[in-house]
Amino acid sequence: MSLNTAASSPSSTALPTIAFIGGGNMASAIIGGLIRQGHPVGQIEVVEPFEPTRAALLQNYGLTAQPASDPALQRASIVVWAVKPQTFKDAAGEAKAHTQSALHLSVAAGIRSDSIAQWLSSERIVRTMPNTPALVGKGMSALYARAAVSADERAQVEAIMASTGEFLWVDNEKQLDAVTALSGSGPAYVFYFLEAMTRAGTAMGLSEAQAHQLAVGTFVGASELARRSDEPPAVLRQRVTSKGGTTYAALQSMEAAGVGPAFERAMEAARQRADELGNEFGG
Numbered sequence: 001m002s003l004n005t006a007a008s009s010p011s012s013t014a015l016p017t018i019a020f021i022g023g024g025n026m027a028s029a030i031i032g033g034l035i036r037q038g039h040p041v042g043q044i045e046v047v048e049p050f051e052p053t054r055a056a057l058l059q060n061y062g063l064t065a066q067p068a069s070d071p072a073l074q075r076a077s078i079v080v081w082a083v084k085p086q087t088f089k090d091a092a093g094e095a096k097a098h099t100q101s102a103l104h105l106s107v108a109a110g111i112r113s114d115s116i117a118q119w120l121s122s123e124r125i126v127r128t129m130p131n132t133p134a135l136v137g138k139g140m141s142a143l144y145a146r147a148a149v150s151a152d153e154r155a156q157v158e159a160i161m162a163s164t165g166e167f168l169w170v171d172n173e174k175q176l177d178a179v180t181a182l183s184g185s186g187p188a189y190v191f192y193f194l195e196a197m198t199r200a201g202t203a204m205g206l207s208e209a210q211a212h213q214l215a216v217g218t219f220v221g222a223s224e225l226a227r228r229s230d231e232p233p234a235v236l237r238q239r240v241t242s243k244g245g246t247t248y249a250a251l252q253s254m255e256a257a258g259v260g261p262a263f264e265r266a267m268e269a270a271r272q273r274a275d276e277l278g279n280e281f282g283g
Contacts (some may be wrong), residue, residue, distance in 0.1 A: 025061070025132065030161075031046070089119055092120050127144045130164060131186060181268070
């Protein structure tokens, strides 16, 4: 897999008016990041049919979202599609007349750019797969651009995604299914292990608060060590595993239970589901 990495610092490219179709968690994460970086609220349009979500955007960011697409979208030169896969086609049909001149950035899982291009009659499409740590500016995103997207437009997309954390480019759109399985769904895997570690710690006599703090701190510290180290995770693991010691006992137990292969199968299930979403809701 050939990945083009890019820096996570904000681009100096001036950000234009940006419209969001959908104002839920991921849209909110991007909007919050843009505003923190100084993007004017007046240069953000949001279409969100769900009234409580519109109220949250008003309370959190001072943004007045619209319940449906309208001509105000025409002033946006970038449209971010933050809708559920099953609603994308209908939302595109409603907004298409107002977004003909825009660059389109989709954060919808599984929906392929061929489908988006057909629905919007545009080839200027970038797909991205972000994840929920974007809510705290620690997201990890992958980006794929169709051939019609210019270098300047790529830079504009980078400036948007840099507001949520780190990102990288992939050369093959199919790789986004693997990205979805790895980093898109990845936070849930971490939370799953945190739950298990907290339960185990509590069962061994710690308070739930103590076990939670220790588990979260361990994940944060180990992740930062892996980030800063030039050595692969396998070497880092071996350095804390003395044969016959406590870590060795834990890892042997996980090996005997088939945790590693089971985890790999789980990620493959996520990748397959990402592919299925494109088949179910695309076209």
